[in-house]
Amino acid sequence: MLSFILRRLGTMALTMLCLTLVVFFLINLDPNLKKLAISQTEMHTSAEQLESWLVNHGYRQNFFSRYAQWLGIAPKQPVINPETGEPTKRFSFCNDPVVPTFSGVLQGDFGCSTKFKTTVASKLFPALGATGILMFWVLVVMVPISLLIGILAGMREGTRTDRTLSVASIASTATPEYVSGVIFTVIFASWLGWLNGSAASASRGITFYNFTLPVMTLAIYGIGYIARMTRASMVEVMTQQYIRTARLKGLSFGSVVVKHALRNALIAPFTVIMLQFPWLLTGVVIVEVMFRYQGFGYTLVEAAGNNDIDLLLGCSLVSVFIVLITQLISDVGYAFLNPRIRVQ
Amino acid sequence: MNEAVRNPAEPIIEIENLSISFFTRKGEIPAVMDFSCTVMPGEAMGIVGESGCGKSTVSLGIMRDLSNIGKIVGGRIKFQGKDMGELSEEELRAIRGNKIAMIYQEPMASLNPAMKVGQQLMEVPLIHDKVSKEEAYKRALEMVRSVRLPDPERMMRSFPHQLSGGQQQRIVIAMALLSKPALLLLDEPTTALDVTVEAGIVDLVKGLGEKFGTSMIFVSHNLGLILETCDRITVMYSGEAVETGKIKDVFDRMRHPYTQGLFRSIPLPGADKNSRPLISIPGQLPLPHERPKGCNFGPRCHHFVEGVCNAAEIPMIAVEGHEGHFSRCVRFNEIDWEALPPGAKKVNERIEPGAPVLKIEDLRKYYKVGGSEVFGSSGGRVVKANETISFMARESETVAIVGESGCGKSTLAKVLLGLETASSGSVTLGNKQIESTSVEKRSVETVSSIQMVFQNPFDTLNPSHTVGSQIIRTLEKFNVGKTVADRRKRMLELLDLVKLPRAFETRKPRQLSGGQKQRIGVARAFAGDAKVVVADEPVSALDVSVQAAVTELLMDIQRKNKTTMLFISHDLSVVRYIADRVVVMYLGYIVEQGTTDQIFSPPYHPYTEALLSAIPIADTSVIKKHIVLEGDIPSAMNPPTGCPFQTRCGYKKLVPDNLCETQVPPVKNLGDGHMSLCWLADDVLAKMEPVIKFDKEHAAHEGVPDDAPQGAAGPGFAGAPPKRPRGKRPKLTDG
Amino acid sequence: MQLEYIGAFDVVLGVLARFWPVWIALVVVMGASFAYKKRLGLYGQLFDSAVGIAGVGICLFWLFTAIFASTVAPFNPLAQVAIMKDALPGAVEPQSGLVYLFGGDKLARDVFSRMVYGSQIVLIIAPAATGFALMVGITLGLPAGYYGGKIDTVLSFLANLVLAFPVILLFYLLVTPGIMDTPIPYAMAGLFFLFPIVFFSVLFWTRYKKRPDRLYILLGLTLIIGGWVYAGLVFDADPFRIIHIDPNQLNIFVAVVFASSPGVFRIVRGLVMDIKTRDYVAAAQTRGESPWYIMLWEILPNARGPLIVDACLRIGYTTILLGTLGYFGLGLAPESPDWGTAIKDASRLLRSFIHPALPPTIALMSFVLGLNLLADSLREQSMKD
Numbered sequence A: 001m002l003s004f005i006l007r008r009l010g011t012m013a014l015t016m017l018c019l020t021l022v023v024f025f026l027i028n029l030d031p032n033l034k035k036l037a038i039s040q041t042e043m044h045t046s047a048e049q050l051e052s053w054l055v056n057h058g059y060r061q062n063f064f065s066r067y068a069q070w071l072g073i074a075p076k077q078p079v080i081n082p083e084t085g086e087p088t089k090r091f092s093f094c095n096d097p098v099v100p101t102f103s104g105v106l107q108g109d110f111g112c113s114t115k116f117k118t119t120v121a122s123k124l125f126p127a128l129g130a131t132g133i134l135m136f137w138v139l140v141v142m143v144p145i146s147l148l149i150g151i152l153a154g155m156r157e158g159t160r161t162d163r164t165l166s167v168a169s170i171a172s173t174a175t176p177e178y179v180s181g182v183i184f185t186v187i188f189a190s191w192l193g194w195l196n197g198s199a200a201s202a203s204r205g206i207t208f209y210n211f212t213l214p215v216m217t218l219a220i221y222g223i224g225y226i227a228r229m230t231r232a233s234m235v236e237v238m239t240q241q242y243i244r245t246a247r248l249k250g251l252s253f254g255s256v257v258v259k260h261a262l263r264n265a266l267i268a269p270f271t272v273i274m275l276q277f278p279w280l281l282t283g284v285v286i287v288e289v290m291f292r293y294q295g296f297g298y299t300l301v302e303a304a305g306n307n308d309i310d311l312l313l314g315c316s317l318v319s320v321f322i323v324l325i326t327q328l329i330s331d332v333g334y335a336f337l338n339p340r341i342r343v344q
Numbered sequence B: 001m002n003e004a005v006r007n008p009a010e011p012i013i014e015i016e017n018l019s020i021s022f023f024t025r026k027g028e029i030p031a032v033m034d035f036s037c038t039v040m041p042g043e044a045m046g047i048v049g050e051s052g053c054g055k056s057t058v059s060l061g062i063m064r065d066l067s068n069i070g071k072i073v074g075g076r077i078k079f080q081g082k083d084m085g086e087l088s089e090e091e092l093r094a095i096r097g098n099k100i101a102m103i104y105q106e107p108m109a110s111l112n113p114a115m116k117v118g119q120q121l122m123e124v125p126l127i128h129d130k131v132s133k134e135e136a137y138k139r140a141l142e143m144v145r146s147v148r149l150p151d152p153e154r155m156m157r158s159f160p161h162q163l164s165g166g167q168q169q170r171i172v173i174a175m176a177l178l179s180k181p182a183l184l185l186l187d188e189p190t191t192a193l194d195v196t197v198e199a200g201i202v203d204l205v206k207g208l209g210e211k212f213g214t215s216m217i218f219v220s221h222n223l224g225l226i227l228e229t230c231d232r233i234t235v236m237y238s239g240e241a242v243e244t245g246k247i248k249d250v251f252d253r254m255r256h257p258y259t260q261g262l263f264r265s266i267p268l269p270g271a272d273k274n275s276r277p278l279i280s281i282p283g284q285l286p287l288p289h290e291r292p293k294g295c296n297f298g299p300r301c302h303h304f305v306e307g308v309c310n311a312a313e314i315p316m317i318a319v320e321g322h323e324g325h326f327s328r329c330v331r332f333n334e335i336d337w338e339a340l341p342p343g344a345k346k347v348n349e350r351i352e353p354g355a356p357v358l359k360i361e362d363l364r365k366y367y368k369v370g371g372s373e374v375f376g377s378s379g380g381r382v383v384k385a386n387e388t389i390s391f392m393a394r395e396s397e398t399v400a401i402v403g404e405s406g407c408g409k410s411t412l413a414k415v416l417l418g419l420e421t422a423s424s425g426s427v428t429l430g431n432k433q434i435e436s437t438s439v440e441k442r443s444v445e446t447v448s449s450i451q452m453v454f455q456n457p458f459d460t461l462n463p464s465h466t467v468g469s470q471i472i473r474t475l476e477k478f479n480v481g482k483t484v485a486d487r488r489k490r491m492l493e494l495l496d497l498v499k500l501p502r503a504f505e506t507r508k509p510r511q512l513s514g515g516q517k518q519r520i521g522v523a524r525a526f527a528g529d530a531k532v533v534v535a536d537e538p539v540s541a542l543d544v545s546v547q548a549a550v551t552e553l554l555m556d557i558q559r560k561n562k563t564t565m566l567f568i569s570h571d572l573s574v575v576r577y578i579a580d581r582v583v584v585m586y587l588g589y590i591v592e593q594g595t596t597d598q599i600f601s602p603p604y605h606p607y608t609e610a611l612l613s614a615i616p617i618a619d620t621s622v623i624k625k626h627i628v629l630e631g632d633i634p635s636a637m638n639p640p641t642g643c644p645f646q647t648r649c650g651y652k653k654l655v656p657d658n659l660c661e662t663q664v665p666p667v668k669n670l671g672d673g674h675m676s677l678c679w680l681a682d683d684v685l686a687k688m689e690p691v692i693k694f695d696k697e698h699a700a701h702e703g704v705p706d707d708a709p710q711g712a713a714g715p716g717f718a719g720a721p722p723k724r725p726r727g728k729r730p731k732l733t734d735g
Numbered sequence C: 001m002q003l004e005y006i007g008a009f010d011v012v013l014g015v016l017a018r019f020w021p022v023w024i025a026l027v028v029v030m031g032a033s034f035a036y037k038k039r040l041g042l043y044g045q046l047f048d049s050a051v052g053i054a055g056v057g058i059c060l061f062w063l064f065t066a067i068f069a070s071t072v073a074p075f076n077p078l079a080q081v082a083i084m085k086d087a088l089p090g091a092v093e094p095q096s097g098l099v100y101l102f103g104g105d106k107l108a109r110d111v112f113s114r115m116v117y118g119s120q121i122v123l124i125i126a127p128a129a130t131g132f133a134l135m136v137g138i139t140l141g142l143p144a145g146y147y148g149g150k151i152d153t154v155l156s157f158l159a160n161l162v163l164a165f166p167v168i169l170l171f172y173l174l175v176t177p178g179i180m181d182t183p184i185p186y187a188m189a190g191l192f193f194l195f196p197i198v199f200f201s202v203l204f205w206t207r208y209k210k211r212p213d214r215l216y217i218l219l220g221l222t223l224i225i226g227g228w229v230y231a232g233l234v235f236d237a238d239p240f241r242i243i244h245i246d247p248n249q250l251n252i253f254v255a256v257v258f259a260s261s262p263g264v265f266r267i268v269r270g271l272v273m274d275i276k277t278r279d280y281v282a283a284a285q286t287r288g289e290s291p292w293y294i295m296l297w298e299i300l301p302n303a304r305g306p307l308i309v310d311a312c313l314r315i316g317y318t319t320i321l322l323g324t325l326g327y328f329g330l331g332l333a334p335e336s337p338d339w340g341t342a343i344k345d346a347s348r349l350l351r352s353f354i355h356p357a358l359p360p361t362i363a364l365m366s367f368v369l370g371l372n373l374l375a376d377s378l379r380e381q382s383m384k385d
């Protein structure tokens, strides 16, 4: 087991290295750098001025050396002020080193956000915290409801309950966040006025009034998906021979479901829930933008919209990390839940 | 201790005219019609029939567990005098698992994979007897011990997947017995197991009636097994019981043409491919919604008389002179039971094998397993699938390769066909060395001259292509014919060859029955005039009545083409019938080889002897030496030291110096090319008795024509054994 | 000037009436399918269940809407009629006398017409992108599953790499105006669009190697048609000027194919690993078939069931994805009538007007629902056999 996890962690590190390299490359494409330079300088700057801004801020160094610096395996070079000839900080609002130092992601320095004019860390981590709260509530709502629906539907295949619940969960998977968000806002905020159509105030304090709509919107898509997986898994388990054995042992239907079916039926949805995270991330972005909640997704959109290189890299790193770690947890958890795999 | 034994005269279960239907999208499918049977306390009733004839449905009907589309549409089931139809769900549950328990075919599937064995066992007393946890544990442990499982405490703590198939089935049996049921339903309990393991389970099951007073309904497709385990038998065909009676009456004096057909189509001792070939039942099982009027067996019966057999539905008719013997045939009194069906009486000339075609010398195949793909292999192990395999096959000869699962039969086939390459040794086909040429690199000629017939008919044809196109593709690959029209002509000829209508050309495999698919498989193998055909259990997945036809077909074509056939099988009865020479394998080694006569008569290799004893034979006049092997086949990942068979061998103690456990025995020549891999000394070998004896006085088998010369009952049978005592068959102890 | 309005009932009637060509086509196709369902195989079996009929019905509805969009929609989806700005549903456009059935949006365009034309964008891009993703996923998934070993390790690693990328981030990086100045989208298009040509060439080559008469015709057709489409899509150099794709759309298309292929790859790989253990594959090997023949002709046809189901679901996801792109204003032109863009525009103004938001949301939802129902009942039916 340990060697399995170590191996997985190795693969994970390799994946992250490859992905950050790709992201680094895409963000630093020439048109993107130009856009950054334009947004960071005054209006109507000439092409030479843009170019010199880029040079002055270190964006014209060799690609790989910059990547290494960002990563922290090469010392970060200060930029030379063209007027004084002195090495200076790249951006006045960050504590970039003035002497070459190893100061990259590996050292915990995520760089400098050009959009928010602060360090990436001081922007990114509070945002992550905010999103964590949102995710927590989403999971609290989504997981029990979806498992319950799935189990009820799959317990007795083909009954009316099953068909109703199945169609309902199919409908909910057909409703992406930007659709359900709009519909819920129309119904609960515009028509009924029960809930707040914006979660901007939730950064200061979560209330039922300002937080229900984002949570509901995010949960609804996942509920359908997980419920369908659970149902499929449950239906399959209920046709297994050992369920018949249990029934013919004289167990009541309730005990058969609870004692014999559930554990086996929940193995598959567990992995599904874990693998839901990449999808949830998209949902988070949509919901945070739609309800103006200052979380990770909101930060990501701002970073991407303004070509805030370090912030965007930080966001990518975090999201890829989350995806990979959930995959790892899902595999380990699967092995844990399924005794057949555990021994191998 | 059990209320079941209160009144021995009162039947445990009475099934009266039971009819069960499934209601599907396509309408009502009558799965069981007018089925009656009675089981007395302590009695074992066998239900035999081919797949889909309704055996399982009967047992699930008794349990009232027919899923939501199955319904009992007529008749009654009375259990201990009470009509089960009137019981509430609550009362039913009190009976299930308590008074009636059931055991099914797939032991692995019957156990909850995520629950420890002990917990699953303990559930039974916990539900039904409401005992404490400790008491439940004690009872479960006790029962695990009494189904003869080693190390019961560890078993209780294991998950099902940590046990072998045989152990799992013992656990399932223990679970069924825990509540001391009055009736035990066993639905093909050993079909998924190896023969030597099966023998152990059968041995266990046989004692149950005496030990616990349990009555049994034993469902199987294997007549031999029924003979070994049951007192009475019911033969089912196409949803109906067609004959029922005491084992002896039905086996020795059957009164239904279908029963007789079954017996004629299985290779009983005495059958011989040249002098007394099998007689197959023509045609195939009717689909449930296409059953004919009157006798269901009519279309396949050669005693069929228009207007008599199909006039009206036929009831069960009592056979006079036999108590409790009934047959669903209106003509059984008029039929000449001795007569062979028209055209069946054919005697084939014995063919002398020609020059050697295939030579295998010291072949080894090792697999590397384990180790990781990503970071290079670390700590991978070697599985020795084939070790020092040497044998030879000649033109027109049939060489059988016998062994249980994991013995390396299929690996050998793969190496021969080039799907794998050998680790060392040589394979010579004609005059070409082919052991290290994988199939992609073989010339078309080599490829077409060694071909294969696969085991599973449902898997052997690609479901997406028509039958015709699959054969034509084969011809194309083998460079047969120049134009598309040529190949199509040849394809139609091949269909003729395997006795299928030419209209099958455009059919998809799912429109074919198992036997028909297997015939296409045969046609494909012979498409390029193969010199060697490897047949991997070609009939074992087929129904009994079709097996004979496919076997005969295979042999006819072989005869005509002078093909060499390697016939892979686990079933020694079929092997004795079909093979000229036999190779017995165990855990990758050839443990014994020789002519069929040499293999089937003493001296034996200890494993061959056990295998012979394990095969159930559906003949009341056969007396077998009783050998039950301990434990299971070791895993090839983790083979024993020394002799591969030493973990289970009963003769080990007769070999001095612990040689069996330390050194691989030498190949010993017992004369005339009879080779055995064993340390046993000549004097021990000389004392071995035949495993199967043939009671000559008893051989007056009605129905099986007795035209073969006496004494030539088949290879390997001793003459005049002691007279068979009445009732229980004698149990001989190990030699 | 005061706008005239028609009543709610008239709006409903009006909408139903505008869809007349769709209704006719639906009745003809569904009627015929229903009548001949016995002979139509798996498609026919869909008509056995209410869910299946609903799924087919909804999908066909949008298909026909896309086909007959110019007849169904009363207005040009881009035309602005200043007076109709934010008009409520049922407002009559004074000049033509036609009705803004679902009202006007903030740029005074007809919401109904935009919804109808929006279906065209979705119904072209989503199935086509799914088709290409299938080609890529199948062509790579087959060898990965069949050979295993190193090929599998490398391809699976790459696939997992893409899958570990949160979709939204991927699109923020791949679908930007800036990237169109670089050769990246064209290089990717050049690579992806090669797959179908390779796929079909290998398909025919392996099957008809020994029958040159057929082989040359089929190969020739593949190369000519494939090359023509390829030239048109990648280099925008179709000599007949028929095949042309907007650079914006090419960008989106490529990104969607890129994001979708690894999923297909994984499914195909899993199916192949399962199917390759069957005896008919061994039978093909023992008669000396080449690996690619076995993959394409022995294994792939038997994987079609799950692949068809997956394709339906995938078209649904892609539709959602396109909506997401529109919602974030990525890729498509800001005035494009696609549903995602329309939802974005409308959701900003939800507080004042809700009517422009509902038609595109409901359209998108119903189309995806239709596809999901279709997939569900396909799966159900194919399991019954």
Ligand SMILES: Nc1ncnc2c1ncn2[C@@H]1O[C@H](COP(=O)(O)OP(=O)(O)O)[C@@H](O)[C@H]1O
Residues within 6 Å of the ligand: B022, B024, B029, B030, B031, B049, B050, B051, B052, B053, B054, B055, B056, B057, B058, B067, B069, B288
């Ligand atoms: N769940 C079911 N739905 C529809 N038909 C069934 C079902 N189970 C069994 N049958 C049909 O009932 C008949 C008898 O089946 P079964 O009792 O399983 O036979 P056996 O055990 O002898 O092989 C077959 O024709 C089979 O197709």
Ligand code: SF4
Residues within 6 Å of the ligand: B256, B257, B258, B295, B296, B297, B298, B299, B301, B302, B303, B304, B305, B308, B309, B314, B328, B329, B330, B331, B332
């Ligand atoms: S009733 Fe007629 S057809 Fe049926 S088994 Fe008897 S003889 Fe044959």
Ligand code: SF4
Residues within 6 Å of the ligand: B606, B607, B643, B644, B645, B646, B647, B649, B650, B651, B652, B655, B660, B665, B677, B678, B679, B680
């Ligand atoms: S060598 Fe020993 S263990 Fe092996 S078969 Fe002979 S007697 Fe048995």
Ligand SMILES: [Mg+2]
Residues within 6 Å of the ligand: B052, B055, B056, B187
């Ligand atoms: Mg059965």
